Amino acid sequence: MVKFYFDPEKCDLPYDPSENRPTTCLKCLEVCPYALLMFRTMKEKDENGVPLRYDIHMTFKSYANKYCPDCLKCVEVCPSQALKITF
Amino acid sequence: MCKFCKKHAKEHGKWYLNPEGYTEELFYKLTLLDRILGRQPRKVRNALKSSDSSWYPLQLSKQMDLVDWASKPSFIGSLIRKLGNYMALRTHSGQVVPLEDALKIVDLSHDHVVYPCMCKRIFGGQDEYKCLNFAPLTEVNRKAPRRWKEKRLSPEEAKEKLEEFSEKGYVHAVFWWCEMPQAVCICNCDTKYCTALRPKTWYDIENVYRKAEYVAEVDGDNCISCGNCVVRCPYGAISLGVDDRAIIDPTICFGCGQCRGVCEQNAIKLVDRNTHLIAKKIW
Numbered sequence: 360m361v362k363f364y365f366d367p368e369k370c371d372l373p374y375d376p377s378e379n380r381p382t383t384c385l386k387c388l389e390v391c392p393y394a395l396l397m398f399r400t401m402k403e404k405d406e407n408g409v410p411l412r413y414d415i416h417m418t419f420k421s422y423a424n425k426y427c428p429d430c431l432k433c434v435e436v437c438p439s440q441a442l443k444i445t446f
Numbered sequence: 447m448c449k450f451c452k453k454h455a456k457e458h459g460k461w462y463l464n465p466e467g468y469t470e471e472l473f474y475k476l477t478l479l480d481r482i483l484g485r486q487p488r489k490v491r492n493a494l495k496s497s498d499s500s501w502y503p504l505q506l507s508k509q510m511d512l513v514d515w516a517s518k519p520s521f522i523g524s525l526i527r528k529l530g531n532y533m534a535l536r537t538h539s540g541q542v543v544p545l546e547d548a549l550k551i552v553d554l555s556h557d558h559v560v561y562p563c564m565c566k567r568i569f570g571g572q573d574e575y576k577c578l579n580f581a582p583l584t585e586v587n588r589k590a591p592r593r594w595k596e597k598r599l600s601p602e603e604a605k606e607k608l609e610e611f612s613e614k615g616y617v618h619a620v621f622w623w624c625e626m627p628q629a630v631c632i633c634n635c636d637t638k639y640c641t642a643l644r645p646k647t648w649y650d651i652e653n654v655y656r657k658a659e660y661v662a663e664v665d666g667d668n669c670i671s672c673g674n675c676v677v678r679c680p681y682g683a684i685s686l687g688v689d690d691r692a693i694i695d696p697t698i699c700f701g702c703g704q705c706r707g708v709c710e711q712n713a714i715k716l717v718d719r720n721t722h723l724i725a726k727k728i729w
Contacts, residue, residue, distance in 0.1 A: 378573070378595070379499040385571030394569040394639050397510070399503040408592055410500050418510040421517040422648050 361427045362445045363396075363417035370441035376409040387415060387433040387442060393426045395419060396433060415442065448720075448729060451659070454627040460659055462543065462620045467627035468555045473582035489624045492537075493583055497590035503568050506641060516649040527651055534653035540621035540633060540642060541656040544703035544716060548608050548618040548632050555580035555629070558604040559596045569639040576611060578604060579631040583623060608632070617680055617702040619655065637680040647681075652729055658701030660716035661725040664692050668713035675705035675714060696725040 372381035380398065388396050397418045400410040417423055427444075434442050454461040466472060476487050485491070496502055516526040543551070552558065557580060562573040575597055579587075587593050599607065608618065616634040619642070623630040637643055642655040662683075671690035683698035684705060692713075694705070706714040719725050 379592070380567065388569060388571030391569075397503070397507055397568050398571060399507040399568070400500045402504060404500075408498070408500075413503075416507055418507060418514070419644060419648065420511075420514050422514075422644075 364443040365415045366441045369439045386436045390432045467629045493586040497587040498592045530651040531653045540619040542658040557581040558599045559584045565639045565641045576634040583630040660701035661719045665713045668711045674708040678708045
């Protein structure tokens with residue numbers, strides 16, 4: 360079983376409200392060969408409608424077990440060591 | 447002919463070539479329940495919700511986590527698959543179209559706008575302006591409080607963009623909004639990031655991303671087995687046979703026409719899926 364952990368305290372990118380996403384890093388998404396990782400904003404918002412929290416999430420879990428090739432590129436590329444994968 | 451074209455196409459042949467699907471009357475049509483409750487039609491309500499691009503990622507992640515249950519064996523899996531097929535027709539799903547049909551759709555519609563591709567934004571972390579949307583939906587999106595960034599195009603520019611995308615290897619797909627004949631956008635999908643293709647190929651939810659009305663075929667005499675089409679096919683449907691001729695698997699082929707575009711010998715043609723012996727049952 361692939362299990363994916365994201366630490367929101369370590370990954371703290373500036374959120375751009377006009378673009379509706381953090382525009383700086385997100386290297387982990389670019390590097391994933393099967394695009395299994397997903398960026399999502401969470402429900403809580405401030406008074407301007409800007410989401411307070413986001414996270415990186417592994418989708419298609421049963422297929423991630425087959426396709427995630429334990430390359431660990433996402434873990435290596437992260438500049439703030441916010442990601443962890445266990446197999 | 448597929449059952450949806452029979453129902454919605456009328457004399458135009460294909461549902462997306464029916465000009466009715468691009469009109470505002472269909473978009474703002476009220477049901478009886480809407481009139482009683484005094485609310486806006488479902489298409490407008492959904493459009494206002496989804497015009498906030500911070501709402502979309504959370505919604506999609508919930509849907510994709512639900513879709514994953516379709517891989518469970520037996521009862522739960524088949525139930526989720528049926529639910530997914532039903533919801534796909536009631537929400538926002540699409541059908542692959544080759545370039546010439548995509549250009550016809552541009553002629554039928556007005557007010558062309560490109561939005562950044564949501565799939566690439568969520569799964570790839572980058573913005574690329576390649577989702578070509580048309581009139582009723584774009585007007586509603588402009589009324590929303592927190593709207594998407596957009597680039598407006600003239601019809602000629604839109605056609606040029608589509609041709610450019612086709613050269614890059616992106617697959618065109620026309621997407622409907624809430625019900626079938628209401629076409630609202632042409633997605634130009636990079637298949638690696640596509641949110642619609644993966645539920646289709648991995649979990650067999652066929653209505654999410656229906657195959658085109660065409661299927662590709664090789665004319666064996668012209669083929670010189672250069673392998674261009676094998677490299678280009680985003681679905682892995684083409685292989686080189688023992689006699690050095692390209693073979694297209696009609697059960698995998700989506701009919702996007704990408705292979706035809708790169709074939710220098712003009713050895714690949716698109717034939718009607720409804721007349722094809724094997725592919726006519728696979729959508």
